[in-house]
Amino acid sequence: MIDIDQLAKRFENISKEIGEATLVAVTKYSDVREINVAYDIGHRDFGENRVSDLETKAKAFRQENRDGVRWHFIGHLQTNKVSKLIKIHGLYAIHSVDSEKLLREILKYKEDILSPISLFFQVNTSGEKEKGGFEDYESLKKAVANLLKLSSTSFLFEGLMTMGTYRTEHKDEEAKRCFKLLKSYGDKLKEDFKLDEVKLSMGMSDDYKIALKEGSDLVRVGSLLFK
Numbered sequence: 001m002i003d004i005d006q007l008a009k010r011f012e013n014i015s016k017e018i019g020e021a022t023l024v025a026v027t028k029y030s031d032v033r034e035i036n037v038a039y040d041i042g043h044r045d046f047g048e049n050r051v052s053d054l055e056t057k058a059k060a061f062r063q064e065n066r067d068g069v070r071w072h073f074i075g076h077l078q079t080n081k082v083s084k085l086i087k088i089h090g091l092y093a094i095h096s097v098d099s100e101k102l103l104r105e106i107l108k109y110k111e112d113i114l115s116p117i118s119l120f121f122q123v124n125t126s127g128e129k130e131k132g133g134f135e136d137y138e139s140l141k142k143a144v145a146n147l148l149k150l151s152s153t154s155f156l157f158e159g160l161m162t163m164g165t166y167r168t169e170h171k172d173e174e175a176k177r178c179f180k181l182l183k184s185y186g187d188k189l190k191e192d193f194k195l196d197e198v199k200l201s202m203g204m205s206d207d208y209k210i211a212l213k214e215g216s217d218l219v220r221v222g223s224l225l226f227k
């Protein structure tokens with residue numbers, strides 16, 4: 001169990017480094033008590049990668065009247081879990097819309113949601129088989145077009161998400177290549193759809209510094225904070 005001073009120091013250090021970017025504190029390794037400590041020092045953006053864990057944690061927060069938390073869903077989302085996810089109070093964003101099929105499933109709930117939810121489209125920039133996400137610009141563009149043409153006030157197109165290559169000897173260069181590719185897709189979307197902003201969710205404990213240099217707007221950091 002991390003003590004409050006230690007955790008506060010870690011948040012402070014990372015917050016200094018990231019400047020204007022948003023720190024999504026990934027709580028998948030943490031129990032509710034640890035997340036409470038982060039909440040008590042003023043943090044509000046938390047990320048989870050499993051629907052059932054997010055449900056449990058969000059419920060515990062509500063029961064203790066810890067309001068104002070923005071939950072970010074960052075994991076692979078199965079279509080049969082969408083209805084459960086969408087009902088969670090405080091769900092703020094889904095970072096991992098990784099296919100046209102999943103997007104269609106999410107949009108079925110556009111009349112039912114509690115408050116607007118930001119969607120990030122996941123791009124497989126590393127080309128690794130085990131990673132999800134849109135594989136090329138054209139398929140991504142088509143999915144974005146399908147969301148935008150609805151002009152939905154329930155689901156907002158917020159931006160793009162990616163993960164750097166895991167298994168490689170040249171981790172830093174590979175991460176940089178992945179982040180540059182995501183940035184180029186974001187820029188193309190801005191141009192093609194005349195958008196003011198396409199946010200980039202990229203960078204984890206190992207590579208958030210690289211991601212920030214490449215223009216990340218949200219970093220998703222877990223182990224560096226909580227382990």
Ligand SMILES: *Cc1c(COP(=O)(O)O)cnc(C)c1O
Pocket residue numbers: 026028049074075163204205206220221222223224
């Ligand atoms: C676990 C996870 C993170 C955080 O990873 P750390 O290396 O612990 O910082 C970020 N993004 C996604 C999608 C994750 O699953």
